[in-house]
Amino acid sequence: MGEVVGSVRAFIPGFKYVSISITGSHCALMCEYCKGHYLKGMKNVTTPKQLYDLVKHLSKEGVKGVLISGGFNREGYLPIEPYLEVIKEIKNDFNILVSVHTGLINKSLAIRLREAKVDIVDYELVVDEQVIRNVMHLSSKNSNDFSRTYEILATYGPPHIIPHILIGANYGLITKEFEAVDIAKTTSPEVIVFLIIKPTEGTPMQSVKIPDEYSILELIKYARRSFNGEIALGCMRPLEVKYSLDSKLCELGVVDRVVNPLKNVIDKFKLSIVQSCCSVPNELLMHYELL
Secondary structure (H helix, E strand, O other): OOOOOOOOEEEOOOOOEEEEEOOOOOOOOOOOOOOOHHHHHOEEOOOHHHHHHHHHHHHHOOOOEEEEEOOOOOOOEOOOHHHHHHHHHHHHHOOOEEEEEOEOOOHHHHHHHHHOOOOEEEEEOOOOHHHHHHHOOOOOOOHHHHHHHHHHHHHHOOOEEEEEEEEOOEOOEOOOHHHHHHHHHHHOOOEEEEEEOOOOOOOOOOOOOOOOHHHHHHHHHHHHHHOOOEEEEOOOOOHHHHHHHHHHHHHHOOOOEEEOOOHHHHHHOOOEEEOOOOOOOHHHHHHOOOO
16 A cells, blocks of 8 residues: 555554563562553563564564563663564564664664664653653753763664653643654654553552643644654543543644544544554555555
8 A cells, every 4th residue: 555644644563563671570660650560551572582583473473563672770771682682683584563662772772783683672751850750760861961972873773763741740740741842843754653641540640730721722733843754642641531522633634643532533524444563664565564
């Protein structure tokens, strides 16, 4: 199928795009909004061989892509080094797309990820110092570290670096998100992904107030005016957002991709369905027959 541009699409990863944690449910950071909760929904491996065997099985079952993720270490990155050789083997042996949630990595590791034939880096771009220190518990890091890593990845890393911006990470406040948009667009990514803070039971943010709809709309409309690539509303967002905001964003035409929208939104706007992670560029969607 040809490339679909100019209409909103529903991205439903489901069966064809699988998330894998290489740290099990362990995370050294334990961010205030997660506390390891979201790792529990991933398939878990703890050795490179387990990763290879799992992807081999998934490939046979018809899976087209995998996100390799997990808990971060105290330096703020995924401890992926022991898995790089096997990732390269996976890319050589199976026709499968590989994306990685890296965190704050250096030039050397960025190069090694490219050499391992990783397709995509999903990169959480954070520029609010309060979020970095008090929410993510990265007391030795600052916004410059996040901006620098983004630049390093774009220069030396895998071919597709997709920035993710979490709206309301500062306990429901929108603070530096507009600045994050400005930084995100400097590398001309194919997609910018917006996430929205989700009150998660069992975390310090279980009662956090979600940013108001108007403020979220203004931020995404700002991105739409200043960015020529695609804009995605990602998987992390509260259910109540789906009931109202999803429809408004589709109606206004300020997003190109919406992850797991409600059926009535799909029907109302006649959204075409893509069984993939929303950060996959059109070029790869076509190559891996995900369109």
